[in-house]
Amino acid sequence: MLSFLIYALVNTVFVILISPLFVSLIKKVKAYMQGREGPPLLQTYYLLGKLLKKETVYSGNTSLIIRITPYVNVVCVIAASLFVPVIYIPMSVGGIGNIILFLYLLVCAKFFMALAGLDAGSTFGGMGSSREMTVSAVIEPVIIIVFAALSLLLKTTNLYQMFAISLKSSLFINPSTLLISLSLFIILIVESARIPVDNPETHLELTMIHEAMLLEYSGPDLAMMEISHAIKQTLLMAVLINVLIPWGLTATPGVLSVSISVITFIAKGAVLAIVVGVFESLFAKSRLFRLPNLFMLAFFFSFSTILFELLR
């Protein structure tokens, strides 16, 4: 129990600290692809620090929803971060690590964010929440089937055990992880609101989804929304990394092994962030009603994994 608490503390703090770095890195890569220099790597940290010092402005139309949502978001996402070990794989306590619970904690954050979008009565916010809930409804079967395929492949529904098993087995034993990773990558793109689903760069354009819901936020509240979005992205990246290339992650706590895990995770995360940045630069934002096609692709990959596994 005590070791779990230590794990929880270290893992969470590490995830919170590393998340803004990946956000800036993706921006940097995109800028490089566009021929610009881009912001410094620590820009997101400066931004959060600045936001914390600013005052909060609320619209007169708002209710308590817009005030509690930043807390709900941060709490849900931090609780979800307990489910994704990046420093070492601990023993599961009280059923923590259940994938359904992990997914629904993220849904809980999204639910309140969508409500907050409607709270101020702004057209942008409403549009954002409507689209966010639509996209999340259509991607949900894909997410579940991806994790069902994982649980079929690794014979467990606990994330800790999944990572432990994929750590022991290699790609040659489980080639199906490649297919699953493609779907996981699409989920990462969708859930972290990136091109071609959403455009994180354009504020106040009619194409945006995620940013539209945050329009009414300012000051420390906005900082909380931004950090929780960054953490969510890191968590989904970590799931993909731990399934596809888990090497370096350790199952035994210890100063040396944990520091190896941390360093390899930062390296792998940086590579994935570069891939995401390049991927975003290669595509254009697609129409909202074209998105189900992309999701069907992910659904196809993961369902074919299930079929392969059944035929094996």
Added chain:
Amino acid sequence: MMNLLFVCGLCVFFGVTLLQAVFAARASAAVRRFSLWAMLCANLLLLAFSLTIVLRNSTFYLNLYQISAAMRFSFSVDRLAAYFIMIISLVSATVCLYSLGYVEHHGSNTGKNFLLAMMSLFIVSMLLLVASDNTFSLLFFWEIMSITSFLMVMFDRDQADTRKSGLFYFVMTQMSTAFLMFGFIAIYHVSGSFDIAPVTGISETFKAFIFLSLFIGFGIKAGVMPFHKWLPYAHSASPSNISALMSGVMIKVAIYGLIRYLLFVLTPDRWWGVMILVFGTFSALLGVIYALKEHDIKKLLAYHSIENIGIILIGIGLYLIFQSYGFSDLATLALIGSLFHTLNHALFKSLLFLTTGSVVNATGTRNIEKMGGLIKVMPYTGILFLIGSVSIAALPPFNGFVSELMIFQAFLQSFIISNPFLKIILFLGLSLFALTSALAAACFVKAFGVIFLATPRSEEARKAKEVSWYMIAGPAIIAVLCILLGIFSFQLFSSLGFTLPITNMAFIGLALLVILGLVWLIMRLVGNRTTRRSETWGCGIISQHSNMEYTASGFSEPILTIFRPIYRTRKNVDRNFHDPGRSIFKDGIAEIHTFKLFEERIYLPVAHFIEKLSGVVSNLHDVDLDTYILYSFAAVVILIIAVGWFI
């Protein structure tokens, strides 16, 4: 002791019915208050009674009245029956508390008294139905339940809408009784008794016939697609406290019947499970998809009842499938999940219907487009509705999440089944189930957001007032239960003797609290705490108007577009022009209709066929005396031939 609790409770209910029915014309508000308090106490007695049986896992038997050896009103309550009695009395108790504030708002004096008489009879008939230990008494109380609920649906009978809904409901509910009767007579044919006891030695086809007629009979009452059409009609027409009872409790009684016959009377085949799973999946998905397009808040909730009945059926289907393969651990998980969802749905759906009743009362409309901003004028109702929404959207750590988690968990472990075909069906069912629950979340963002957030979109919504204390206390009790049942689910199941492979939500709840405390502390320390009030940002528009807000139609439009093949919208555009070349536009009408698939393709053809048939029969009647004599002669001849044939 148990006898006393049970009989006392029943006596109070019947007493209230008598009191309210006999003095229907004269009884005043004080008498009605007395009746409701009496009903509340009777419900608490029965709650104590059922909780004792559930906790001790004991049984209770009472032979109340005997017409003949086969036809008797005898009751036997085991753990399953007691569980459902607990659901009924718990929900009814809170509804009674709510009704103390609610019933006085509309209707004539006689109407209100009659409503209470029917409500009491309705609750007691459901209780006795669940307790019945033979088919005769079950069917008797089934009919009383149907008729009293029909009379309550007709409360606003001056409105044409209500009359149509009432008639629709009455026809459907009698059809359900007819199908149940087929099944019961078939069982009697085999076993020779009306007892609800295991039946063995039936041929496969006959067993299939019994199962199908019972499934249709109970399915109509539970609102399983495609027998669901009465539900949105009846729920939107009846007063809100009655909707809460009907949706929260009555449709669960049908689930009880189904579970009772599947578990204790028949020996299920594997295909039954698959069939129930398929029906459940489609009810769940189509229920939520239809709910998304509704703007009538009570119809929206009614469609969500169909969705949740679907989820309960999915659990039952999984139970039957796993049981037929001998995986009893997984089967138990699915069944307990489905039973727990029954309780949870009873709670959060009655919570939502009651708070909706308050909102409809305060604004005078059921159309959510005309609401908005209500959380500022009705904060308590708003927060209670939010808790209901969060529970039904299955967000952790609320109760709706735990039961869906159990069903998900059972689904995810279906890889141990060897049959690949069945495995694929199960994985497809899993993905549709996930879609359902995500759409439910979207639908309740819409419902809560459009009703309670932003600014009012009509004069009525602007003038709305918070409702009376009773109308907050009733739902508040349920809201607290929703949270407690979610957080302490693991401890609850352990204390009942079930150790299930689910997450300990108390631990998660504690973790969430600790994290919240830390985050709050950190934000207090490092964050700037000054706030300022300003306008909503609107691209430089001087002042925001409520016309600019996102409405319910706008919110669900993208989903409607994506699922267009299911809604089958028809666009109808009529344009008139000034000139023959059709270039100068004069006026025109544009309409968008959603095609009522079930009504136009299934219900109306059947109704037309019956209408035609009854036309033929009535033509036969419209003749002179000679022809009647010919009919009698023909009947006698047919009878003689028939008798000769069989003997």
